[in-house]
Amino acid sequence: MTVKGTVVLAYSGGLDTSCILAWLIDEGYDVIAYIANIGQEEDFEAIAAKAKAVGAKKVFVEDLRREFVESTIWPAIQANALYENVYYLGTALARPIITRTQIEIAKRENADFVSHGCTGKGNDQVRFELGYYALKPDIKVIAPWRIPAFYERFPGRPALLEYAAQKGIPVVQTAAKPWSTDENMYHISFEAGILEDPDTTPPPDMWKLTKDVLTNAAEKPEHLTISFKNGIASKVVNHDTGKEVTDILDLFLYVNELGRKHGIGRVDIVENRFIGIKSRGCYETPGGTILLKAHIDLEGLTLDREVRRLRNEAGDKLGLVLYNGMWFSPERDFLMAGILQSQKYVNGDVRLMLYKGNIVIEGRTSPNSLYDQHIASMDVTEGFHPGDSEGFIKIQSIRLKAFAHLRSKFE
Amino acid sequence: MTVKGTVVLAYSGGLDTSCILAWLIDEGYDVIAYIANIGQEEDFEAIAAKAKAVGAKKVFVEDLRREFVESTIWPAIQANALYENVYYLGTALARPIITRTQIEIAKRENADFVSHGCTGKGNDQVRFELGYYALKPDIKVIAPWRIPAFYERFPGRPALLEYAAQKGIPVVQTAAKPWSTDENMYHISFEAGILEDPDTTPPPDMWKLTKDVLTNAAEKPEHLTISFKNGIASKVVNHDTGKEVTDILDLFLYVNELGRKHGIGRVDIVENRFIGIKSRGCYETPGGTILLKAHIDLEGLTLDREVRRLRNEAGDKLGLVLYNGMWFSPERDFLMAGILQSQKYVNGDVRLMLYKGNIVIEGRTSPNSLYDQHIASMDVTEGFHPGDSEGFIKIQSIRLKAFAHLRSKFE
């Protein structure tokens, strides 16, 4: 039997991608297992060994954590990009990091194919594949969960388990959880299973990263100063412990650790997937929630009012672009050009307290503050003539008066 | 001495407006004191008596609480309107309610003048006066804090106290607080004084409406269901106490009470005033914070994706319009037309838990949900062909591939 070609498979070590690995081999492909370390809690050596055992020709484990923080997490925070006001985009931000290296491996190893284990109804298939196509327009994608020969053969978990047994794939999982998760350094998501009823309260033991504010979040608050340069955190000081962190990766992991301890960053929403289906998702984004709140506070001090408005609009648009998997797109270039222009002024320190789910801003300073305490003071009038306000208001009222006359004709 | 005319003064009973009342009389005006009850904690009878004592020809106390909830608070929540992502607009929403009745009194009493006690640097002078001019374009406004004869005579609190003593105005206040406040049913704001340094942490005893999550917020969580009709809460049930409230005013006050008890709704920001000055403000909006969060959650279930995006943009714009005092404007009419169109679908129940500053969404249902559990399920494929996603992704990738080719020419 001739080999159909080489596939670089984004491999997680789980049941699905293990069966896909075996199935691709059955189908006549050489498979390279590619394991991306984006900060999820896993034993990467064990996963690599498993891939080898299942039959991968080659296995690559790549530590992408620093790239993840630098290349997608921080730009998203600089933009204050959320999806539908609430979701911190934790999965969406990881996908470009994974696809970039996957395509690099495909190019280096002369593989014509890439593959992933995403379902046919979700956002992630879109995010993976738009990344693949943007980075290598002639790449061929194998998405088994959209191929009838695959999904009809494996209509549910039992069929996968049977195939795994037959192929000698070790299934370390005990009883499957009644939901799906996607975890990385930035967040964990929960969906499907019992969560499909949007009126079902997530069971307390579902939440994984963060402590529960009702039961086991820390009893003592902690006080931090986060320093920013160009809209990116450059230093964190914990005033209760004296700890100080400056490396971009260490800093992120440390703020994450604090967010987890204080029960920060849980979200439960019904969101709109790119493919037009509503979906219920629960998320934990401990560090990101803290960093974004501190960032937006410092912008209050350092961004001009009109720039803040434009950055807000750009950030909202970027949130949509990222959610929809358009990281490698000219619209991201456009949006980031303005956002980066604004961020060069976002320098300074934000002081905050963490306690049982709360992030309390306690103060902020900036070497390039636009806040002028002298002018803002209610008691001082130098540099500001109250009469100017009179003219300002009179001019603002002109069109409202004109409209009042007009409207009276319609009543 | 001939009388210059009649002034309707928005009177609070405080030192400033009491001195303004006396000063206007000195200047030769007949003064009508108008006291608006918008839910602030005050003894309105005592204020009315004080106005009489200072010399007001007439005194009107108006209970505007129901109108406040119905006419401005709920439209703002339907729009999810915030200013600069954070501020719930508590003062801005009260001003149109106050000005509407003030102008009605001016018309009824044939008064040519209205007056207020706002400073010359703030937003409220704008909000009051744009309301006045929109409702009665030929009204004449007396803003003493912008009149040199007034503000030069009263450069600070001691001069006001001296004048009050001279005029026999009782000053019930003990030591003045080192900040200014504006309170109504929806919120209280704190600014000026020691808060002018944006790096000064507000002292714990500044906060007035809400309990402190660190010290005295309730130790036991409470569980609510808030029911909405057309985007407006129509019923609240407290599952821990069995209490049920349906009247729009009672409901608002009850949710407010719960928010206060659980330490919900504190905000501390540096914001951009309409007149171009940055200002540091602290706010407590207990009930509003709960209601808006529940509202936005229900929109997740009931609004179409594209409508949600449009409503978001309209809500952001409305937040700016309201902050800037443009309630009585054609742009509000325009924005609300779309928002109300969207809200007819926002019906259903949201379940949530309140605990130490946290509002935790626990579930939601709607008789007109757009969520289709059957389609959203990851396990079911009826009604959805995975192959459709393939086509969708391929089509989405066309322009990204084209751009990838183009970009490669520029590298």
Added chain:
Amino acid sequence: MTVKGTVVLAYSGGLDTSCILAWLIDEGYDVIAYIANIGQEEDFEAIAAKAKAVGAKKVFVEDLRREFVESTIWPAIQANALYENVYYLGTALARPIITRTQIEIAKRENADFVSHGCTGKGNDQVRFELGYYALKPDIKVIAPWRIPAFYERFPGRPALLEYAAQKGIPVVQTAAKPWSTDENMYHISFEAGILEDPDTTPPPDMWKLTKDVLTNAAEKPEHLTISFKNGIASKVVNHDTGKEVTDILDLFLYVNELGRKHGIGRVDIVENRFIGIKSRGCYETPGGTILLKAHIDLEGLTLDREVRRLRNEAGDKLGLVLYNGMWFSPERDFLMAGILQSQKYVNGDVRLMLYKGNIVIEGRTSPNSLYDQHIASMDVTEGFHPGDSEGFIKIQSIRLKAFAHLRSKFE
């Protein structure tokens, strides 16, 4: 052979849909031919007879011209909706009119299927089918140009001609034009064939509806007054001929006739199709170009500045919604709510001259103008205090001065 079911086919009488009609019968369907009169220049009786001759079980000819003008053309003009600043949406506006009646026939005749002759690369397949699905979510669509059994059998015009000959379908067309067209009352479009090279100048004899400004447009200008009520033209007077038209359909056709005579409304662009492909299109929209220009001019006199801005944004968004085939969507409801709110003020007369491609605005009046000649006058100062402008400018400069100080720190 059992019948597979009944198909309502959108039938144009051309070679493509005639072959589709015959092919559907071959495939075992009963076919109802549905011929929509949306103002294209055709012999509808002859088309109906042809459908009968080819084998249609039933034939319906529907005069939808008035509905077209009222239901989609005027809302688009009220919104000043264009696609990519240039295209008047002539095809996009016709599709909802066609699909609405097609689905009504399907319901009435208990047909499970609808069919159209659109290609698999264009916008029209999307517009037809999104209309079908929105109006009858369980409808089944047969799109032959996306079915391999069809498009592989008919790879080009010769195969279609051969099949037509075999089926006895009369082909009245002489030599085919080297481009495709879509014509209705609002416009005609040209694309494909020799136009696929975006650097090929369209030959003068391609243009069909409008005279050529270089050769045969009228030598004498004509002067019109167009009167509007609620943003819709209610009367047109031709001052050179005395002709006066008020009926909405007659008025539209008359302005169209004038536009054609004076060479107005040609456009040649490279546009972005919904499916992500760039496409070169040429269009003639004679009457629409005149009416939209008059409408936008009257808005200058009657709309408040901020409303105009909001209506502009809504109109731009609506242009995209309509182009993409989302007429029957909640986002159109949302956008139109604001637009219609604004249009109740758009009343008045616009005078204009037509001459060789030019539409020259000569004046405008409105019973509810917001223009105040007295205030606008440069010579008069009553009602306007120049000092107010001083205050206005000073206040506007505050944040620019603050930023100037800040920027100097970065230089």
Added chain:
Amino acid sequence: MTVKGTVVLAYSGGLDTSCILAWLIDEGYDVIAYIANIGQEEDFEAIAAKAKAVGAKKVFVEDLRREFVESTIWPAIQANALYENVYYLGTALARPIITRTQIEIAKRENADFVSHGCTGKGNDQVRFELGYYALKPDIKVIAPWRIPAFYERFPGRPALLEYAAQKGIPVVQTAAKPWSTDENMYHISFEAGILEDPDTTPPPDMWKLTKDVLTNAAEKPEHLTISFKNGIASKVVNHDTGKEVTDILDLFLYVNELGRKHGIGRVDIVENRFIGIKSRGCYETPGGTILLKAHIDLEGLTLDREVRRLRNEAGDKLGLVLYNGMWFSPERDFLMAGILQSQKYVNGDVRLMLYKGNIVIEGRTSPNSLYDQHIASMDVTEGFHPGDSEGFIKIQSIRLKAFAHLRSKFE
């Protein structure tokens, strides 16, 4: 009498600024007359001599034409920035050029004051002064038309003429035109006087720069190719004369000359001034109209669809920023960052014909076109699977179907 200080006056040589010059001297100032050559048709030596004669201590004539084209005209065209869809911003774009040099002179000459001759009701006072304050926050502005001592002394033209006679100021103007104008290289504006009635048709002899399409525009069309680099025209070839121009200033002047000859670029609108007054303005922008149309056409070929949308929104916003005099602002920096990012792809040639007010696009090419003739072709299916469109449409229909079900519940 001691000198109050030195004023740099923006001097035009006209009656108003000549009287202002003399009046400032009367008031005790040393005056430096600053004459900006921004391409208006004037005898600058004569103006300079006049300033000297009236009493200016120093006179500076500055040729700012190249700076004007490079610094403000082209960025505005790159953004396709118009105000209210129609106005090319000809005056607004000149103001930053004038103020920049005026402030440079003030700094160099140690002048504490600047002055201009703008009225108190217009946009230009705002544009001048926001420029002054942004460039030198401590500058002092003398705006005589807002100073009662000035405008009450000179309530109309006769008073100015009398003062001019008294001061020996030569008044070369013959009978004053019944409107005001502002002219520069980019455009001329007409307003006030008989134009204040928005229903008065401008008399044919008002228009100055452009020929009249009815009477004296050229009888023969001309055919051009305009080449762009990064969204800026780099070469123009006239195919009828063979003339070729590449220098940025010469090119602009040449296209302007052609526009004038062919009667291109007249506009007559009712617009909304920044100060809230509606105003009727007529404009001629011959070259700008041609260049912007060619630019937008080339963007059709070279900009990604989503980038085009974002650039459109940014351009609309920039039009407002520029109209309102906010050139020297952080919001312009933000907007231009995105716009410039997009323009690096706007390279290529646009062919067009000019004839009697018409600009007819005849074709376009680009070395980095995003148009793929192969894919766009209706006849070819390689590289594009019609089945993909099916999936795309099905996915797009999901939410419309869901909404159709929901809406049926409300009917």
